[in-house]
Amino acid sequence: MMKLPGVDDKLQKFLVSNKDEVDARRQAREAFKDIQLNIDHILFKTSCDGLETKESYEVNSRGIEIFWKSWIPKESKPKATVFFCHGYADTCTFFFEGIARKLASSGYGVFAMDFPGFGLSEGLHGYIPSFDKLVDDVIEQYSKIKENPEFKSLPSFLFGQSMGGAVALKIHLKQPKAWNGAILCAPMCKISESMVPPKLVVHMLTAMANVFPKKKLVPMKDMGDAAFREPKKKKQTEYNVISYKDKPRLRTAVELLKTTEEIEQNLEEVTLPLLILHGEADTVTDPSVSKALYEKATSSDKKLELYKDAYHALIEGEPDERVIQVLNDIISWLDEHSLKQNI
Template sequence: MGEDRKQDLKTQELHYWGNTPEEEYYNLHGIKSAKSFYTSPRGITLFTKSWLPSDTNPPKGIIFMVHGYGNDISWTFQATPIFLAQNGYACFSLDLEGHGKSQGLKAYVPNVDFLLDDCLSFFQFILSQNPTFQNLPKILYGESMGGAICLLIHFKIQTLFNGAILIAPMCKISEKVRPKWPIPEILTVLARFAPTLPIVPTADLLEKSVKVPEKRITAALNPSRYKGKPRLGTVLELLRVTDSINGRLSDVNLPFLVLHGSADVVTDPQVSMELYELAKSKDKTIKIYDGMLHSLLYGETDDNIEIVREDILKWLNDRC
């Protein structure tokens, strides 16, 4: 890895610790960033951000990004859109309901379809406000649960987006963290009466996702991070949605890049391979990274992160 790139990553770490003013931080990286609140059609107030190339570099494409369960767009996630903006791509994202600075009970996902509609309405709003974007490639990007939401968006609207980048997509929850029988049956009964109750017994996802110990510490410092156990209703909804998507892999029909770590124990890399094999898409690419965990773009070593980033950038540049 080049020394400049190493220094870039270290600078981002300093920002996560709160030592760099926000505007100065983005100027340092040669990009523009803005934040605002967006009210979805169902009346939910959602925190949003954009990361754009400098004025001297018009965007090559538009990337609409969806974070994963328990994450948000203002902490470790944003290292990726910053990198993409530096390389000519306009990136837009929002904190999902119940995540980050958006409205809702923390980490409660009563219905993934609501999140899907929120994302889609926001992405369409961005396009309506920026006519120059209409003729640019429009790419979906999702991490983990966000990858599942991207696939659901594709199932709902087949023609709006020109491709998708799926990072360890939650097409199926790994058996290594999925509750064992009879726990799901018991939880299903309890959820009817107390869906928001945070009592689902699961492994520590941060420990399972992030390989580098120092980065676990940084991730844990996120003031918006949900630190409780998963809520009953959330787990049952994610199980429902992933089972549904797993049965529709052959319906995927847009260009996509799917990336997964072979050692991921949060989402199942085998299902990503099944997605690649079963999808109708004529343009499809898969990368399985030996020994990498769930958090490919933050939790790995800096050298591994550079490998994943460059694979994403090459895929984008070849199509934009």
């Protein structure tokens, strides 16, 4: 691995260390926290002044210690609450820090958690034994926060990126009346055909997953090249030291494929207000299924934004002017829908 700018030999070891267990991930994040927030990316240009941030660990009903974080405006009551669902292999403490600051600076209370097995939450790194249980863990954590008297009366919105879009949709299908809307950014309603192994290989991997569920054996193309249009921004992902960078584990891959099939078959059951954002050149998740979601969802209030030439990482990997455009589109939609709920 090439040496990263600003990373000395002592820190370099964290880049290549085994992070299967959560203690190793927490140590790596602590070592890199200040460096991460100072990389030269437009998302980190938004100041934290005027915001109250908090990091917490909480053991859930399944005995898993969950990491979550909040960003709240200091001087005014939030217009609404926004609950983030991160993508596969990701965490809520890297690029999302910048997104959360922008949303909170625009008047929103923002909450994010790391799913079990990802980021700073407990669990084997990158392992999803059951997508449904993961969704239940997210519902449990976010329901507790929503019940806080400080936030209970506020409109609440889901914000899902990539795999987090599938999580957000599954939350909605399990809690059809609990949310005032959802923002879905390049949602994983279907994994692009170019990313899925041939059918025969899928059948073989599914059979193997019953015997070796945790093995990292699933072939996959370089997601970074497919997701990030700007090479400089793709390079900066190396500073996300606790993202999952190995081949997908067998059970995880099977659960993701099964989940996308379920969602694709149940698009008509989506009823909440929707903002769907997708890059037309996305080769990781399929933009045609976002179009199908827009067409088939029975929501009376839905909007689809397709961005010409944009890749998968719409907010992290595009040129600065596109990043600003996407964030402004999200904030405009939130402003409009928060106002509707507060009237």
